[in-house]
Amino acid sequence: MVELKGKTPLADIIIVNYRSADYLKACVVGLQAQTVPNFRVFLVDNSPENGDVDRLGPLDDRFTVLPQSGNTGFARGSNIGAAQGSAPFVVMLNPDAAPATDWLESLLACIVETGAGMAGSTQLMATDPSRLDGAGDAYSPIGVAWRGGFERPAKNVPETGSCFSPCAAASIYRREVFDAVGGFDERFFCYMEDVDIGYRIRLRGGFGVQCRRSIVHHVGSASSAPTSPFVIYHGTRNRIWTFLKNTPPLLLIAMLPAHVLINLAFLVRSFVHRRFRTTWKATLDGVGGWGWIMRERRELARTRTVGSLGIARSLTWSPLVLLRRAPDIRPLETGQTE
Known part of the structure; x- marks a missing residue:
């Protein structure tokens, strides 16, 4: 059993910042208020010239700022941050995602108790918390991915269960799993890199879990317009x-x-x-x-270790679910518990 409140850092939290000054403060304040204190934060700053980190004020010794000479993109930035730590869990948190005080505790408990290789959070819309920003990434056999439940009523958030892959806006990976697949594919720069790493983890026999009680408030598209x-x-x-x-x-x-x-x-x-x-x-x-x-x-x-049939079972085959962009969260399999 993992000790959630010991002294040794249990999680390395990676924040990749790019011109997100308007939202970064809420993200950091949320982390400082976490019920689980034994973590480190590696803040990869892809826009140091913008002064986003300077506006935060003093940070405690759990925070390490890693200024970059240019925009490395989310994928490479995440790998840079992850390489700095050695904790058993690697956590991704977007700078425009403000975590609830028990977010990390719930996320750690979820991945430990289920035995999953990766897990995601319930993302509520920061501008309207009564609606979902997302509940796990679903993937269609035709190669289309979506954030399940986007803009649906938050009261309908699915119970904790299996998902194809977690959205990297607020996700967690076992370090040995993350390292085994080589982290994020840096060629992607950003977008779909979370589905890609989730796919590769599944090909090695791992699975993902969507954790209902681990909550963040996510702005979304904070550094780039969705139709740009x-x-x-x-x-x-x-x-x-x-x-x-x-x-x-x-x-x-x-x-x-x-x-x-x-x-x-x-x-x-x-x-x-x-x-x-x-x-x-x-x-x-x-x-x-x-x-x-x-x-x-x-x-x-x-x-x-998993072939076509095994992957096919994890895909969302229903055209209706795809068209509605609905979540596809499935009951935990035998041997998994919430």
């Missing part, structure tokens, strides 16, 4: 990369036509919304990564 060319590009390219890189052979062959069709549909929609050029470039760059993707697939084939 930056977001459209990385979301589109990384969606293709995640599918091509991770999907086991038989499932890839079966679902590739549907994946092509859905990406064509996104291209048509982008034309209507005057985002075609960005979406087209992202699509080309997604397919253009095939060379390194093939190398990654060979490595994944060498290390994976």
Whole structure:
């Protein structure tokens, strides 16, 4: 049993900041008020010239600021922070996510008691806590991921259960699991990197849990508008990369036509919304990564213990759930407890 309130740091919390001064203070204050005190925070500052950290005032000795010379992106920034620590759990917390006082205690208890390799939090909308910002990431066999339950009533938040992968805005990973898969794929820069690492953990036999009682209030899109060319590009390219890189052979062959069709549909929609050029470039760059993707697939084939059937069981096959962007949280399996 892990001692949640001992003296040895139990968790390394990574915050990757990029021009989030308006929200970072609430995030840090929330951490300082946690019921579990034995953690360290590595604040990776991707915009030191902006002075975001300077506005926080004095930080206690659990906090280490790591200023970067430029914007490393979320994926690399998270890896930089994680490499600084040695605690048994690696925790990701967005700078625009304000944690409840028992957030970390609940999250640690959840991952320890279930034996999961990764776990996520209940994310409430900071501007309207009566609505969900997300309850776990779901993944369709055609290669589309979504934050389950976005903008749904918070009173309908699912009970603790299995999810495909946690949203990295407020997530936790066992360090040995995180290190075994090599952390986040830095080529992704940001967006979909949490689904990608979750997929790779599942390929090694791990599973994810969505923890109902671990709560954060999340602003979302604090450093970039959700329909900006930056977001459209990385979301589109990384969606293709995640599918091509991770999907086991038989499932890839079966679902590739549907994946092509859905990406064509996104291209048509982008034309209507005057985002075609960005979406087209992202699509080309997604397919253009095939060379390194093939190398990654060979490595994944060498290390994976779960094949097409096992992965298929964890996917969300219902078109209705996909269209509604509903959560897909399943009862804990035998041997797992809340």
